[in-house]
Amino acid sequence: MPQAWPTMRIEPLAEDAWLLRLGTSIDFEVNARVHAMAAALKSRLAEVEYVPAYASLLLRFDPMSWLEDDGRFSEQRLREAINAALDQASTAEAEPREITIPVCYGGEAGEDLLDVASYSQLSPEEVVARHTRVTYRVAMLGFAPGFPYLLGLDPALATPRRSSPRMSVPAGSVAIGGQQTGIYPQELPGGWQLIGRTPLRLFDPAAATPSLLQPGDAVRFQAIDEHAYQRLAST
Numbered sequence: 553m554p555q556a557w558p559t560m561r562i563e564p565l566a567e568d569a570w571l572l573r574l575g576t577s578i579d580f581e582v583n584a585r586v587h588a589m590a591a592a593l594k595s596r597l598a599e600v601e602y603v604p605a606y607a608s609l610l611l612r613f614d615p616m617s618w619l620e621d622d623g624r625f626s627e628q629r630l631r632e633a634i635n636a637a638l639d640q641a642s643t644a645e646a647e648p649r650e651i652t653i654p655v656c657y658g659g660e661a662g663e664d665l666l667d668v669a670s671y672s673q674l675s676p677e678e679v680v681a682r683h684t685r686v687t688y689r690v691a692m693l694g695f696a697p698g699f700p701y702l703l704g705l706d707p708a709l710a711t712p713r714r715s716s717p718r719m720s721v722p723a724g725s726v727a728i729g730g731q732q733t734g735i736y737p738q739e740l741p742g743g744w745q746l747i748g749r750t751p752l753r754l755f756d757p758a759a760a761t762p763s764l765l766q767p768g769d770a771v772r773f774q775a776i777d778e779h780a781y782q783r784l785a786s787t
Contacts, residue, residue, distance in 0.1 A: 560589075562631070568615055570630075575607035578731070580703050582607045583691045587768040589638070596637035604767040605692045606701075648689070648770040653735070655726050655773050656781040657683075657748035664745040668711045668728060680775055682706040683747065688733065690769040698737035698755030698763040702771055705733050717743030724750045726773065737763075748773075751785035 563571040572589070575582040586609055590602045593609075601612040611634075615625040618633075657680045658665040669676045688702035695701075710731045718741060721727070725736040727744035736742060737754035754764045765771065776784070 568613055570611045572609040578606050583703060593637050597633060648768055650770045651765060653750050653771060653773050654776045654784060655748040655750050656776055656778055661749035662747040665747045668745050668747055671711045672708055682709055684773045684775050688771040690765050690767050692767050693763060696740055700734055700765045702733045705731055711745050713743040717741060726750060751781050
């Protein structure tokens with residue numbers, strides 16, 4: 553691989569799955585390299601499935617497509633194909649898809665907003681201003697179908713998870729957990745701090761693309777009032 557690509561470690565997980573590990577921490581730049589590598593490989597090895605995480609990339613493949621002449625799976629052939637694909641690819645990040653998420657902050661929609669403001673020593677208005685000011689990246693989907701883990705939270709808003717998780721968090725709830733923010737796609741149990749709610753449906757199993765947000769997407773939050781929330785929720 554060219555020196556510009558980060559050093560990766562290949563970890564076999566199963567007979568049809570490998571993990572390409574680029575790091576071990578939650579880091580914005582490492583995650584950017586994960587998504588750049590995923591895009592590079594997808595464009596040249598389309599027959600392999602790719603699932604990005606914070607600092608690693610899961611590869612799912614058909615072992616029957618990578619056989620030696622004697623019929624055995626060839627780890628070497630797959631490694632060479634990965635390296636060749638990266639050799640031919642640019643390390644530059646593709647322009648991400650941008651999605652705006654409308655959010656009604658505070659009140660019944662975000663019952664922990666005041667607690668986050670108190671912990672951060674900011675006013676609730678400043679918490680909302682800081683939360684909507686930046687562009688986030690969908691680092692990965694996990695925990696539940698369509699749940700986006702978003703990197704880019706203003707460090708001033710980092711707030712520990714609740715000491716006692718809720719048994720039921722409403723669908724669309726926008727929350728902060730530690731140094732991350734995320735959105736609950738369905739009604740789920742959870743311990744993140746709820747600061748608002750979006751009327752958008754994040755996960756629809758009947759849709760051609762079930763998850764509204766995809767790994768690598770750029771996300772911005774837009775504050776709306778309760779009237780706008782109800783109007784959008786009814787459409």
